[in-house]
Amino acid sequence: MIVDLHAHTFYSGCGRDAPEALVLAMIHEGVEVFGITDHDYGIVERREEYVRTVRALAQKYQSKIRLLCGIEIATTPHHCLNATQDYAELDYCLIEHLDSPESVMQGDIVAFTKGFSCPVGIAHTDLFAFIKARNSDPFSYLSSLAQANIFWEMNVNFDSIHGYREHRYVKEFLESREQQQLVRASGIKISVGFDGHRMEDYLVDRVRDMNQRLSEMGITPYIPYAKQ
Template structure:
């Protein structure tokens, strides 16, 4: 089975406990094929170039053991800095978090803002079905048309993840839509790494032939 984990935090985040190397080596021990580092944009601040170069170094260091991707988790409560699209143009992807929160950036405004990003973009910590109901929109079509992938967050803190694992109707909607879906552990401390949950989510997506980003 091909295993990806595209949501991890390091000491570059205010709430991360491990170095990027420790996160990557932990993923190698658990048989992960692709590991994404996605530290908080508001923690890194003006040090984005340093963060980016550090992860590039890790890509080279571990190239013969695992594929490392450089991502960034962007807060949407409130609207993020206008400089981010240009600052992340060479990143592998970015994750916008909590768009279904009532305090988040307006969804229509977000769609216009997303167009400024050259890298891949995904939604983390977001129940897209709930988001669609809130705005009265065909959210799946909008994500597909705007080249936005969805993340299944396995940290245990988000009900939408458990719902998707058992809701065959929603699984079929996502499968037929063709939108990519990623898996993220949201790791902040490797001692709490949820290996079984990561494997289960990856297995489900591959069983349904749902594409990865």
């Protein structure tokens, strides 16, 4: 199963692809479950149109791909929109900047997302370094996230927009049996995302490999429920 829960279209200021062209490209690449997660600060007042567009594509191509409608929420003061928004019509959201001292979450994602009526994921964050920095016990902390229905993203990006940089925490996780065991024991769910902004930069092999590696270590890549 090839699952990718993190992607941007022209609804993000930094994205360029039309949603339908992107979905067709993903079908061509063999992606089976695909989540579009444009930036909330790119969508702003176009939320209704955004959701309608993604839902229509989900229906149009339902025999070829399972398309999910998510959103990526920025939490630094510079980018942060109204934090009390309702995300009920979305299948899930990804949250950025948990480990930033500037984040309006102030390190407490459980409190911040308490009223959210969709699953919440932690985007591209070195969660083990974050846990260490706050002197928490990894097992207890991961368990508390699992209980709050918060999942953690393995971000496999490598593209021009991000300067062809890989996330080191992902490599560390793949090499650390201890971290893998803590994830399994705590029950926290793990998602896979490429975080693409340009479809010509998409590397499906990285997505496929991560899905496979997780499965091999007994962790099922997370797929949110589609609300339609």
